Amino acid sequence: MARMVAERSDAIASLAEVFREHGYEGASLAVIGKATGLGKGSLYHFFPNGKEEMVRAVLAEIEQWFEDSVYSPLRDGDNANAAITTMLDETAKYFRSGRRVCLVGALAVANTRDLFAQAIRGYFLAWVDALQAALVRQGRDAKQARLLSEDAVLAIQGAIVLSRALDDPAVFQRAIDQLHARLAFNGKTLNDNASGNGLL
Amino acid sequence: MARMVAERSDAIASLAEVFREHGYEGASLAVIGKATGLGKGSLYHFFPNGKEEMVRAVLAEIEQWFEDSVYSPLRDGDNANAAITTMLDETAKYFRSGRRVCLVGALAVANTRDLFAQAIRGYFLAWVDALQAALVRQGRDAKQARLLSEDAVLAIQGAIVLSRALDDPAVFQRAIDQLHARLAFNGKTLNDNASGNGLL
DNA sequence: GCGCTACTGTACCGATCAGTAAAGACTTTA
DNA sequence: TAAAGTCTTTACTGATCGGTACAGTAGCGC
Structure with missing residues (x-):
């Protein structure tokens, strides 16, 4: 009875969802x-180091997805504004408007942080770095871009927490909408931009 | 061997720290x-319903602390600006600049959310409501105040996540500083205020 | 001093935990 | 067709889980 799942990678999506939930x-x-349809034997065959190795595999896959779908366009895309818009939309889709938890964020808050500290740090650092790069290409000051990108990543994480706490996906969507306004560079001055969205 | 801890409430601070960690x-x-110094017998004497009751007791205490130290001044203080400043400073102290996790936020993200949904929702709703009240007393539009207070609470939660993930308390402090700027009403117009802080 | 209540320590329960071992079943290679 | 390699199933281990039962002890009112 071999080769039913056959590929270790086939299990990773299920694993990710299980750890998120x-x-x-x-x-x-x-x-x-139960979630993967694999028995213990199979699981330890694919992941000899148990749960820890499973999480590491999931984190690597997550990192890769964000690298391809979000970070890379932010860093290297020819249109910084478009890359930022894509980031926000892809992120909103990925987190299902706050209904889906960010595994990396959840691990960062839990006591398992130390075990995966490097991966967690790498994920967020890459995100902030990439967003900063896009903002700089918009013509912003490097330091200001840094603060703004930190603020954006932080807002996304907070939006997940708050929208889940209030059980209201609209909270998440409003946060994304506001980030659209804050991160967009519309060609006018920053002050014009600021006064435009009304929210400061 | 009676009356060593004597008071159920004596254990709650330890319990809070344990659940946070x-x-x-x-x-x-x-x-x-180990953390409370209480054996199983004592724990089940004080909390007959086990861990669930312990968490509920901790949540009640947290809610009470925030009510007295943060929400109440925001709602009823005679100086809205001062109450907001106090809120941010007390919050930063409470969360130890991001080194300490928000238990309510952590529960909201974990799969235990459903079990404590009401308490979690109540905690955040009270926070947003109280902050909104203070912003309205500053003279702001109710709807804008709502969005801004949601945004502030969300930023605090996100700041905890990100500062822990990056293992950098400065991230948390910068978020608090920026909230100081965003939530302050300096007597000038909002646009002046917006352009003043340089961000956004 | 006596009994009552409040609290504590310990022994124990069945269930579940992560992890191991090994034999079986299938595919691939030769 | 047969050996080798890959994957799955099953049974098992010792530890730990949350929770219960209960005997005992300390302090208080009397």
């Missing part, structure tokens, strides 16, 4: 087995 | 026992 400690091997 | 699932009775 149950957290690291909450995702028991029984739960993982 | 280990999460709901990660905080085993063994860990809880």
Whole structure:
């Protein structure tokens, strides 16, 4: 009875969802087995180091997805504004308007942070760096771009928390909309831009 | 061997710290026992419904602290600006510049959300409501005040996540500083205020 | 001193935990 | 067709999980 799943990578999407829903400690091997359709034997065949290795594999896949879909266009796209817009829209889709948790953010808050500290740090650092690069290409000052990109990434994480807490996806969407306004460079002065959205 | 802790409330501070550090699932009775200095017998004497009741007690205490120290001044203080400044400073102190996790936010992200949904929602709703009230007393439009207060609470939560992820308390402090600027009403127009802080 | 209540320590329960071991089933290669 | 390699199933281990039961002890009112 071989080659039913056949590919280790086939399990990673299920694993990601399980860890998102149950957290690291909450995702028991029984739960993982049910979600992936794999028995313990298979799981330990693909991931000899158990849950830790599973999470690392998931984190690597997440990192790769963001690298391709978000970071890379931000850093290297020929249109900074378009890349920023794409980032916000792709992010909103990815997190399902706040209904889906950010696994990396959740790990950062939990006590498992130390175990995955490097991956967690890398994920957020790459995000802030890439967004900063886009903002600089918009013509902004490097330092201001840094603060603004930190602020944007932070707002997305906070939006997930708050929209889940209030059980209201609209909260998440409003945060994304506001980031659209704050991060857009419309060719006028920054002050014009600021007064334009009314919210400061 | 009676009356060593004597008061149920004496344990709550320790319990809060344990749940913050280990999460709901990660905080085993063994860990809880060590942190509080209470054996299982005592714990189940004070909290007959086990961990769930412990968390509810902690959440009630947290809610009370925020009500007294933050929400109440925001709603009823005679100086809205001062109340907002106090809120930000007290919040920064409370979360130890991002080194300390927000238990309510952590529960909102974890799969335990449903179990404590009402308390979680109440905590954040009260926060947003109170801040909105203060912003309205500054003379702002109600709808704009709502959006701005949502944005502020969300930023605080995101700042905790990001500063922990990057292991950099300065990230948290910068977010608080920026909120100071965004939420302050300096007597000039909002646009003046906006252009003043250089960001956005 | 006596009994009542409040609290504590310990032993124990069944369930579940992460992880191991090994034999079986299928595919691939030769 | 047969050996080798890949994957799955099953049974198992020892530890730990949340929770219960209960005997005991300390302090208080009397």
